[in-house]
Amino acid sequence: MSKTIEGLYYSQSHEWVKAEGNIALIGITDYAQEALGSIVYVDMPQEDDTVDVEQDFGAVESVKAASDLISPVSGTVREVNTALEDSPALLNTAPYENWIIKVEMSDPSQLDNLMSAADYAAYCETL
């Protein structure tokens, strides 16, 4: 069974969000990295790009699969995790310690539409 972390928000498309005030750190869940296998590339947006809720902002690629990254919130990209450019496998080894982008949220209430750790774990069980 895949890991979840208390206190994070989760989306059905397997992204997690950690809210730090107005800033949302977005990454992919343990379930997602396990399903993809060895991750070889992370396609990320650039700083100052805008992201829209439920729209894709990039993609994660493994050898034989690719998955779009769907933004759980709307806002402006403030930082991208450049460490993933050289070491995309960090998303496999420590999915919750490696965020992909930091977004300044335009509507933090969107977090309310996301799942808690317990709800997400239950959701994964149904897949």
Add this chain to the structure above:
Amino acid sequence: MQCPYFPHTQEDLKQMLDKAGAVSLRDLFADVPEEFIYKGEFNLPDAMSEMEVLETFRRMESLDKPLTVFCGAGAYDHYAPAVIRYILSRSEFQTAYTPYQAEISQGTLRYIFEFQSMICSLTGMDCANASMYDGPTSAAEAMMMCVAASRRRRRILVSAALLPQVLDVVRTYADYHGMDVGTVAQADGVTSSDSLRELLSAGDVAGVLVPGINRYGIIEDLTGFADAVHGAGAILAVYSDPSSLAVIRTPGEWGADIACGDAQSLGMPLSFGGPYAGFLACRKEYMRKLPGRIVGATSDAQGRRAFVLTLQAREQHIRREKATSNICSNQSLMALYATVYLSLMGHEGLKRANDLSYAGAHYLHDRLIATGCFEDVFDKPFLKEFVLRSSVPADQLQRSLAEEGFFAALQTEEGYVSFCVTEKRSREEIDRLLAVIRTVI
């Protein structure tokens, strides 16, 4: 007549039908509604023996008139060393599929890696794919790459000085793909940099396609193009003749981001238009937008060097409707053709082929001007191909030359005729062409 490609004896068929739980071959189509089983007669000849097939093709062949080629316009009659045909006929290369099973496809994978390396070296780019269908489609793919890379912009610019078939194919793809096409005007036989700057100023352009050598055979001076294009936030692609890149300034040296074109000029037979191979190469930052197959080096568990298809997450079998392109094959065997050609020629052989073509073309050019019936349209440097204004109607001139066994004086635009000379044309042949022209004019 029994068919030599079907191995089954009557006994084999019986045993196989038994196992399949069928009495007759018809039973195997029990799931097909009866109305769809074709009961008519096919409008085809009876089966032929191999001798009859060869005879049929030879008869058709004899309906074509053999011509000595003095035209290019996107298909060039360069010399092909004898080795190439022998290598290509090796059935391990010829009858293999796309190298999915790397462990038994190291031959294909290695020559594709060599092909990518050679294309990069010729064009001055960082990475190349394992070939495209032909030059014009490689140009269309290059433009789709620009649009994909820019994410938001859908407008591309193409130079009016590109070969007409390249413009046509790019426009067709653009029409359906939802790319808006602007045309950079030509001035005095070359791509106008003023026109380019003006079109770029709107700030909505994703990519620009210009020729290295253009439809008039003129070598374009692309000084300042890359700065202008990059300054407007767009990508520059240069459509090149790879044979010429042994001597003329490369897309990389001009500051381009993408190089594309037709590898036909690397000694491939004219073959009435195909098979040829396109090529597509780019700078590293666009690597993941490059369509088609790409081969990379790696190793196996024992540390032996091995080659594999890589960066597959770009491709249609994984991305489906989100793929950067629908390309799934390549022109692999023609990529092998180019690779063997370039291996044999080396940089010196390729330079020699260019020198001989250049010298022969300039000799013909000067003698044609001397007849008094032709004049230069543009006074610009050319390599092996040039256009002249003819005082004799082009179609009449071309027909008379064809009757004498020459394909020359191709009408490219009203009043312009085009000539091309490669290293295959001897001085004797050129003089003979000139002699015929003098009797016609």
Add this chain to the structure above:
Amino acid sequence: MKYYDKLIFELSSPGRCGYSLPENRWGTSTDGLPDRLRRKDAPVLPQVSEPDVVRHYTNLSQMNFGVDSGFYPLGSCTMKYNPKVNEEVASLPGFASLHPLQPEWTAQGALKLYYDLSRALSTLTGMAEFSLNQFAGAHGELTGLMIMRQYHRLRGDDRRTRVIVPDSAHGTNPASAAVCGLSVVQVRSLEDGTIDVEALKGLLDDTVAGIMMTNPNTLGLFETHVKEIAELVHGCGGLLYYDGANMNALLGQVRPGDMGFDIMHLNLHKTFSTPHGGGGPGAGPVGVVPALAHCLPYPRVIRRPDGRYALMTDKDSCGRISGFMGNFGVLLKAYAYILMLGKQNVRNVGPYAVLAANYIKESLKDCYKLPVKGLCKHEFVFDGLADTSSGVTTLDVAKRLLDYGFHAPTIYFPLLFHQSMMIEPTETESKETLDAFIGVMRKIVEEAKSDPELLRSAPHNTPVGRPDETAAATHPVLKYEDM
């Protein structure tokens, strides 16, 4: 196969020469071009002798497996025998030296061949007209969809921008649709792998440009409801596209034109025996019903009333999609194949291909999981081993087959099953070959029980073992200079 580790660049030595061209006695050269137009440094190409080149590529070829090397049951790829007379006709000098732009009256033989092949494909498929300008199957699909869009546009029906694609379709279908500017709507399959007609009904409206179908589908099953589907799609004003990837199942027995399809492509490198060449060059001719003929790409080859052949551009054409007239050399090979078969033997292609597939399926279904039972067409899909307790995967089986001198089936496609193994034997394999394959597949089942590790680490007898694909994709090395 023996391991040979050189790249041509590694045989290079300055001053060695593999070319033979006349000396330049003209007295002029490209050195006369202005400096700003000339490249600075010579390109890095190998400097090798002719024998070096011949031996190098011969050695490379010996690390390759082709249809001539052995059985190649790669599903959906139709790896049938490639007749050698095909190669003979394609290399006739009179065709090889023809320039694509030379005057029509000097190329009547070539144009006649192009035309005759298009007529032959018409009679075999029931389509009215063919264009042979497409370079590959995917190129044919894209052209076919352009024709579809152009047809609707010409009628002022601009709203039709959605195309329906079954979830079992080859990935190329949705990719081609996207390149063509159409949005893809997926229709689901029933458990037996055929299209869910009820679900389809819910998708049909006046925004549908058409549907793309592969019949038999990627599970090797005939879409028995094709007639109903055709009526439904036509009823809402859409067109039916036939993906010819699996045409070998039907060749000589069933014609797409008779089933209600409006547009189709053929893969000459599959159904019509031209070699795959390690991925190309192929050819993907596109055929259409009479109402769409004016939308075919240009140039088209026509036969004039006086019996002469000419090129033609229709004002309603969907556009130019190739530099010239396609892979002419490949077209010659396909036509030679059709002439060799003739109107009688061509009838047996489909039935023999279907017989071979059913024979293998019935011979192995006790030890491999067969998710869809019953009659298949030219191919079928196993979903891994019947006994999964060993943990041996489809990938392991595929790799072990290489040790036994067989190519692997298509694996992990279709996506409907987790351990898909798609097997297509074609009509040109003898019963002895099929029996040998069946024997090895059974032996692998035994090995999975007795020594699963042997399978997990397979292949053992190939020039290299499983390459590290993750390393290749994480830090791409794509050219010699980067090694």
